[in-house]
Every structure is written in C-alpha cells, then in structure tokens.
Amino acid sequence: MITVEEAFKKIVGTANPLDTESLPLHVASGRVLAAPIKARRSQPGCDMSAMDGYAVRSNDLTGGEISFTVIGESAAGNPFQGTVKSGEAVRIYTGAAIPSGADQVVIQENTGPSDVGIFTDEPAQPFANIRSAGYDFTEKQTLLEAGSFLSPRSFGMIASGGHGQVMVHRAPKVAILATGDELVRADQPTFLPHQTVSSTTSQLMALISDCGATPIDLGQAGDTLPALKKALLLAQDADILLTIGGASVGDKDLIQEALNNKGMTLNFWKVAMRPGKPLIFGTHSKQYIMGLPGNPASAFVCALVFLRPLIDKMMGRPAPLPTGVALPVATNLPENGPRQHYMRARLIGTPGARQVDPAVSQDSGHLSVLAMSDGLIIRPPHAPAVQAGTMVPFLPF
Numbered sequence: 265m266i267t268v269e270e271a272f273k274k275i276v277g278t279a280n281p282l283d284t285e286s287l288p289l290h291v292a293s294g295r296v297l298a299a300p301i302k303a304r305r306s307q308p309g310c311d312m313s314a315m316d317g318y319a320v321r322s323n324d325l326t327g328g329e330i331s332f333t334v335i336g337e338s339a340a341g342n343p344f345q346g347t348v349k350s351g352e353a354v355r356i357y358t359g360a361a362i363p364s365g366a367d368q369v370v371i372q373e374n375t376g377p378s379d380v381g382i383f384t385d386e387p388a389q390p391f392a393n394i395r396s397a398g399y400d401f402t403e404k405q406t407l408l409e410a411g412s413f414l415s416p417r418s419f420g421m422i423a424s425g426g427h428g429q430v431m432v433h434r435a436p437k438v439a440i441l442a443t444g445d446e447l448v449r450a451d452q453p454t455f456l457p458h459q460t461v462s463s464t465t466s467q468l469m470a471l472i473s474d475c476g477a478t479p480i481d482l483g484q485a486g487d488t489l490p491a492l493k494k495a496l497l498l499a500q501d502a503d504i505l506l507t508i509g510g511a512s513v514g515d516k517d518l519i520q521e522a523l524n525n526k527g528m529t530l531n532f533w534k535v536a537m538r539p540g541k542p543l544i545f546g547t548h549s550k551q552y553i554m555g556l557p558g559n560p561a562s563a564f565v566c567a568l569v570f571l572r573p574l575i576d577k578m579m580g581r582p583a584p585l586p587t588g589v590a591l592p593v594a595t596n597l598p599e600n601g602p603r604q605h606y607m608r609a610r611l612i613g614t615p616g617a618r619q620v621d622p623a624v625s626q627d628s629g630h631l632s633v634l635a636m637s638d639g640l641i642i643r644p645p646h647a648p649a650v651q652a653g654t655m656v657p658f659l660p661f
C-alpha cells in the first residue's frame with residue numbers, strides 16, 4: 265500500500281495540460297489560456313470624452329466667465345469632423361471622440377447658455393474629462409500571458425482587445441462506468457430490497473461538471489468479465505475513465521482484471537487512506553484510469569483528493585494535493601491508525617468561531633452522513649490523539 269502523497273504524485277504528478285481548443289468567451293470561464301492574448305486594437309481607439317459636456321481648447325479657459333460658439337456635436341459613434349478653434353466649443357457626450365483642436369471637456373453642469381452658445385468659468389485643465397487613446401491598452405500589447413486563469417472579470421478586456429474567441433486547454437472528457445449486479449437507476453418505478461441505486465455516478469458527474477470538465481455516463485455493467493469488457497469499449501474517447509466498484513478483493517471484484525484485459529498498465533492498487541483504500545490507478549495510451557472503490561464515501565473522497573486535481577492539471581490549472589485549512593476540532597479524537605483518515609465533519613459555531621465536528625458514523629456507505637457534511641477532517645497516519653479545541657486540517661467540500 266502506498267501513501268496518499270505517493271499516490272498523488274503518480275496520478276497528478278505525471279499529468280500534463282491537454283491539447284488546445286478555441287472557445288467563445290462566454291463558455292471559457294474557468295479555463296486556462298494556452299497562448300498569450302495580444303490586443304488587436306487600442307482602447308480607447310482615440311481620445312474620448314469621459315463626460316457629457318463641451319469640448320474646448322484649454323488655452324481659452326481662464327477661470328473667469330468666457331463664452332464659446334457651439335459649432336457642432338460629437339456623439340458616441342458619430343465624431344465631429346471639423347477642428348475646434350479658439351472661442352469655439354463642440355457639444356460632446358460620454359464615449360464620443362474628442363474633436364481635433366480640443367483638449368478639455370467642460371461638463372455641462374458647469375456651463376450656461378450664452379448668446380453665441382455657452383459660457384463657463386472653468387479653469388484651464390488640459391485633458392480634463394478626456395480618456396486618451398490607448399490609456400487602457402494599446403494595439404499589440406500583451407493583455408494576458410499563456411497560463412492565465414480566465415474568469416468573468418477577464419472577458420471585458422479580452423473582448424475589447426478584439427477577441428471573440430480564446431485558445432485554451434481542453435477540458436477532459438471523464439467517462440464513468442458503475443459496476444455491480446445490484447445496481448439500478450434512480451428513476452426506476454420500483455425497487456427490490458436487494459437492489460442498490462447507482463448513486464455515486466450522479467455525485468461524480470456533479471463534481472466533474474463543477475470542475476469544468478465533461479462527464480460521460482456509461483451506465484452500469486454487471487459483475488462479469490464479458491459485461492465489463494463490453495461496457496469499457498464505450499470509454500475509448502475519454503481522457504479519464506472512472507470505474508466505480510469491484511475494486512476490492514471479493515470474487516466478484518473483477519474490474520482490475522477487466523481493465524488489464526483492455527490494455528491498462530497498472531500503476532498502483534491500494535492507498536493507505538480511509539476511506540478509499542482499494543483505489544486502482546493505471547493508464548492506457550493517453551487515458552488515465554481510476555478504479556474507484558464502490559462505497560459511496562470512498563469514491564467521493566478519492567475524487568476530491570485525486571480526481572479533482574487531475575482534472576485541474578489537465579486543464580492547465582494549479583493542482584496541489586488538497587491539504588485543507590486549520591480549524592479547531594469540536595470533540596476529542598483518538599489516535600489514528602496506519603491509513604490517512606478523511607473524516608466526514610460538519611462546520612459548527614458562529615462565523616469567526618468555527619469548529620469542525622466529526623460525524624459519529626464514519627462508515628463509507630453512509631450517504632446521509634456525507635450529504636450533511638461540510639468537509640473532511642484529515643488525520644495523517646498514526647496522528648496522536650487530540651483534545652477538543654486542537655487545530656486540525658479541514659478540507660471543505
């Protein structure tokens with residue numbers, strides 16, 4: 265049995281960002297740029313007014329009352345074509361091009377009507393209320409480097425730079441095959457007592473979607489080699505193949521043999537963790553294969569600790585081993601055994617005085633406990649007993 269750290273290195277340490285694809289901006293949030301983005305235009309493209317008012321020559325302004333002849337209008341998208349000369353003003357609106365000759369915008373609140381147009385007693389302030397050409401960025405400027413993480417806040421700048429698409433690392437396709445003769449679909453009309461709903465698939469699909477990857481449900485296969493072989497054929501295109509169940513030592517635990525028959529190179533089987541011990545990991549060509557243990561909490565913990573970082577790495581994002589944050593534990597904890605224990609726990613207390621309270625049942629089949637938990641207390645192998653109030657690492661879901 266290898267340690268969690270060793271398993272993490274074997275799974276995530278060997279992975280590389282996937283190849284690239286070009287995506288429209290509205291679906292690229294959460295992705296990582298595979299190539300730098302250079303501006304195709306300057307922003308703004310010319311000097312523009314930041315306010316509604318009048319464009320004038322600052323030399324004309326003295327701080328005393330001065331009249332200006334209004335010779336035309338510059339609206340956003342409809343620039344004034346002439347030149348502003350001394351004593352002249354152009355009516356201007358926010359986002360409109362500054363006419364040539366003018367170098368200051370007097371806001372309309374600081375003007376009044378005069379016989380020839382307007383008057384103002386504004387002092388000279390060259391470039392007041394003007395956004396100069398390229399003050400945001402200039403043509404050919406690198407807006408974002410390759411490797412940058414994209415989030416909604418980036419897309420205004422990218423679009424403004426003249427890009428409707430971005431080149432990003434592809435998100436992995438993650439195929440999920442549930443295995444076991446006992447498994448049935450959640451939406452069956454009725455259930456027999458010996459049947460179990462294949463619930464882990466839904467849990468994993470949600471987690472995979474949350475990561476921005478694409479889950480593919482391969483359904484469930486019975487506990488025979490021919491059934492598993494047939495079902496595994498459907499996983500050819502996936503970047504990651506997850507199987508659920510059949511990973512342990514029972515006579516019906518055939519998934520490792522089925523994966524070996526498919527051509528998997530086994531990297532390891534069994535990790536010193538609880539839950540999640542019988543995890544299988546291997547590769548087949550470029551496909552990463554994780555044989556998740558059947559117990560629902562075991563599969564979920566393996567997905568949090570190994571699958572999520574693997575997806576992150578393949579998408580080009582940082583992918584450290586999840587180690588959690590330190591919070592005080594609400595109860596005494598006994599000395600831990602030889603496996604790293606990921607204890608389902610709830611956050612209790614008030615903001616600023618939070619504690620983590622481990623669930624009484626840590627059975628890996630306990631779905632309701634998992635559903636009510638906020639995260640996992642991490643107990644390293646052979647961690648000594650601790651008293652309530654001791655800081656422990658907590659990994660929020």
Ligand SMILES: Nc1nc2c(c(=O)[nH]1)N[C@H]1C(S)=C(S)[C@@H](COP(=O)(O)OP(=O)(O)OC[C@H]3O[C@@H](n4cnc5c(N)ncnc54)[C@H](O)[C@@H]3O)O[C@H]1N2
Pocket residue numbers: 442443444446447460461462463464465508509510511512513514517539540541542556557558559560562628629
């Ligand atoms: N003699 C031993 N028995 C077991 C060991 C062991 O070391 N020696 N390990 C235990 C541990 S730890 C785990 S975890 C489980 C994992 O076993 P498998 O991966 O072979 O899982 P199954 O036996 O197929 O299923 C276990 C349990 O989970 C339910 N299950 C399976 N798939 C799903 C699904 N898609 N959705 C919901 N529930 C699922 C299944 O019905 C079983 O109840 O082995 C222990 N045994």
Ligand code: MOO
Pocket residue numbers: 537538539540541542557559562563628
């Ligand atoms: O490791 Mo099993 O995954 O403890 O239930």
